[in-house]
Amino acid sequence: MLDIRQLSRSFREGERVHRVLDGLSAHVAAGETLAIMGRSGSGKSTLLNLISGIDRADAGTVHIDGREVTALGEPERTLFRRAHIGFVYQFFNLIPTLDVAENVRLVLELNGVRGAAARTRSLAALTSVGLAARAASAVDALSGGEQQRVAIARALVHEPALLLADEPTGNLDEESAREVLAALLALSRARGATLVIVTHDAGLAGRADRVLELREGRLHEGRKGVLPQ
DSSP: OEEEEEEEEEEEETTEEEEEEEEEEEEEOTTOEEEEEOOTTSSHHHHHHHHHTSSOOSEEEEEETTEEGGGSOHHHHHHHHHHHEEEEOTTOOOOTTSBHHHHHHHHHHHTTOOHHHHHHHHHHHHHHTTOGGGTTSBGGGSOHHHHHHHHHHHHHTTOOSEEEEESTTTTSOHHHHHHHHHHHHHHHHHTTOEEEEEOSOHHHHTTSSEEEEEETTEEEEOOTTOOOO
16 A cells, blocks of 8 residues: 655755655555654654655655655645545644534545535544534534544545544543544544554554654664653
């Protein structure tokens, strides 16, 4: 499903060039749940941005389901991301001027699904995260955990093959984090989606099929439940 080969990315900081990723390679099987751990600033979010095509690599390739994302231009990457990738962010990234159902439905509308079909699918997605009753609510009336569950519904409503989650429980209290994690894992597995989670949470990583640690610009086999030192 996901094949990353010799991926590199550097950023210029004044006169200094900071190499964040240095020939990084990895393979993630279809339907696998992978947790990526590492220190703050190690490049975890940068890696997700390169996988999704939000950012461009300096070198290397990313293939998703056989399609080379790194070979696409910006408009093509945007269309590919809309259709094939779901993204869950730490800070929800919901649109405050839209209600809960409209936030979820927007993804479908951007992919050409509108009207009754979009309404039905968005309500089904909200039902799957236990929030059908809040469909008409303003997003700022929801708790943090509820907002993140809306974000999960939005990320999965178009049935993407690949789901990326960047510190999805990092902005939540312990109880909300447990609820969000349970929903994220259960729904991605039920749909057969490949899930890549960036996290500092050893407990979350321990629920994944495999753990990799990002250090010195490359991925290394990690151990479940063990935080990088």
